[in-house]
Amino acid sequence: MPTRSFSCATTNDYKAIQLPAFAGAYFSECSGKDGSVSIEVFSSGKVQQIFDADWTSDANGDWGIASYSPLGQTLFQLDYVQKQQAFKQTGKPFAGLDSLSVGSKQIISLEGHEIGLRTDEIACLLNHKIPQRWLKKIVSESVTANEIKYLVIDSDRKINLSLNKHGNRTDEYWKTDISWSLYWGLKTVKVSARLLRDEQALVLQSDQFEKIDLRIVSQEE
Numbered sequence: 001m002p003t004r005s006f007s008c009a010t011t012n013d014y015k016a017i018q019l020p021a022f023a024g025a026y027f028s029e030c031s032g033k034d035g036s037v038s039i040e041v042f043s044s045g046k047v048q049q050i051f052d053a054d055w056t057s058d059a060n061g062d063w064g065i066a067s068y069s070p071l072g073q074t075l076f077q078l079d080y081v082q083k084q085q086a087f088k089q090t091g092k093p094f095a096g097l098d099s100l101s102v103g104s105k106q107i108i109s110l111e112g113h114e115i116g117l118r119t120d121e122i123a124c125l126l127n128h129k130i131p132q133r134w135l136k137k138i139v140s141e142s143v144t145a146n147e148i149k150y151l152v153i154d155s156d157r158k159i160n161l162s163l164n165k166h167g168n169r170t171d172e173y174w175k176t177d178i179s180w181s182l183y184w185g186l187k188t189v190k191v192s193a194r195l196l197r198d199e200q201a202l203v204l205q206s207d208q209f210e211k212i213d214l215r216i217v218s219q220e221e
Contacts, residue, residue: 037219134159145165158178159178
């Protein structure tokens with residue numbers, strides 16, 4: 001696995017911020033949640049896979065996502081067990097997911113490539129929320145007429161987070177770029193997430209898997 005370089009940020013660098021009223025709804029704790037989504041996988045702009053799924057997360061850090069047939073049979077299920085720091089896949093296998101693993105600082109790897117997301121952040125993304133924990137890791141804040149930008153330093157990850165203000169009719173409610181360095185800073189990689197305004201879909205993209213887009217569409221009414 002490639003060697004990462006680490007940030008030297010300390011707790012003294014973190015900044016206490018006051019969220020504007022509209023932004024509070026964008027953040028959430030990631031545990032103790034559940035919901036229903038439609039997962040859409042695109043490759044080079046073409047749909048490769050679509051399935052509906054239910055997901056749940058508990059206070060222990062465990063979470064799971066499962067897809068069922070109309071008769072209630074489990075077609076596919078992926079569970080993460082925090083105590084074992086391991087994934088378990090049952091039902092119809094998905095290519096690549098059998099290679100999911102967890103490395104240092106709970107960062108998930110797929111096919112040997114770190115995807116830049118912690119295990120505890122997956123439930124938040126399924127819920128179209130920004131992890132509440134990031135608010136304690138903010139080191140800078142900037143405000144413009146249309147958006148608020150935060151720089152979050154979480155260990156070796158640099159997280160650029162942009163919240164669009166009410167009345168700013170952009171395509172997204174919020175977007176974030178998570179970047180980290182490999183090979184002692186010689187290479188930087190990134191994963192992006194953005195919550196679309198009109199489609200109620202969260203889109204994930206990674207420059208390590210350039211042609212793949214993952215859309216998480218809420219099925220909640």
